[in-house]
Amino acid sequence: MLTILLMVGCATIDYANLKPGGFKGTLIVMWVGQGSDTSGDGKFVFVPDPRNPLTFTRPGEGPAKVIRPRVMYTDGGSVPRIAQVFKGLNPWGYAPAYMIHDWVFTAHHCIVDGKSNAQYDEIANVKFEDSAIILGEAIQGLVGAKLVRRDDVAAGAITSAVGSSIAKDMWEVEGACARNKVSDTHLAQIELAIPGSTELSRVRRDVRTQKDVQKIAPSAKPARVLSTLTF
Template sequence: MLATHLLVGCTTIDYASLKPGGFKGTLIVMWVGEGSDTSGDGKFVFVPDPRNPLTFTRPGDGPAKVIRPRVMYTDGGSVPRIAQVFKGLNPWGYAPAYMIHDWVFTAHHCIVDGKSNAQYDEVANIKFEDSALILGEAIQGLVEAKLVRRDDVAASAITSAVGSRIARNLWDVEGACARDKVSDTHLAQIELAIPGSTELFSARRGSAPKEIRKIAPSAKPARVLSTLTF
């Protein structure tokens, strides 16, 4: 029943046939605030390590050969709570893969809203169907790196779910760039926790790290929840 529910209305993607992509760098996830009815257990932010930023290299010759996610809000895999009890289906089970997929959506939303920035150029040619393939390639990469166990049922269901009609409707939604922009206060918290970590983000906001820290002088450092280095 769970698999059927997740796959209804989905674009067919043969997860088993996807080749693995390659990760490099360090993933950092921070907690910056309490959750809510819509955001779950907390407000989480992906942060690139300023000395060793996370990158994902796709296999083959598809669009966006190398993807470098920037600072952004993230909720992991957005898996419904009722499904999280099943093996492989929890919002952080494939966290590095989710970060790549989240950034593809985040950058695309800003492109849809007419925002121009070199940060978005590397993903500008990605189509919706590519976004689902990229997640599958990233999960395959985690399996090949032996960071997660092979679970074709969960991985296939997740890959197909991000190709669903619901996900497709979210792909071209307007107004999401401004809505999802990391707040000044949270940027200050991030910068206090890891100095220089907002540098890759500053071009979009027009603020240097030192200026960001001045925005919210009473802010306390964000809490680093997880780091993973490839």
């Protein structure tokens, strides 16, 4: 999400005065195969723990008081490699906060494309400016929980970057809902690794057992769990 944004002029977000939000649940990141670019990093997915899903509660008043991300592709913060040498600027430095921000964008893109369900409707009232503030609140929450060191330069730059004009153009892009939909093959891989995590059985009547999952992608192997973090 931040690949270009850190290199351009940004809108001002008063990160220092944002209040911290609170995380609960478990964050799971999986690898489902080789990526489509030439970075060699591969394709990653955020997966909610079916027994203890990750949630973020915003401080004070505002839209989307509680945000619960669902299965989605993610690339962390997508910080350019040249910038990763600086303290705090790496794709996974604030991973839980990035997952919340990525989900807000993912759900909003589906709303833009006319999709409506309970998952997307949870963030229906979130405006573009709110999305940048939410990321800042999430980073402040990680700092408050002492999971990351306080680094106002990196955190402030990232928060401002997602409030830039380029980010706003990305916010309103059409057609992203279908393009970014997690494929059935990858959903099968995820489901084989953590049963009940993808909601496959809710959207496909033919999925009730692990054997049913394998029918979707006969050659699929369980996705590889790369990282977990429980709050």
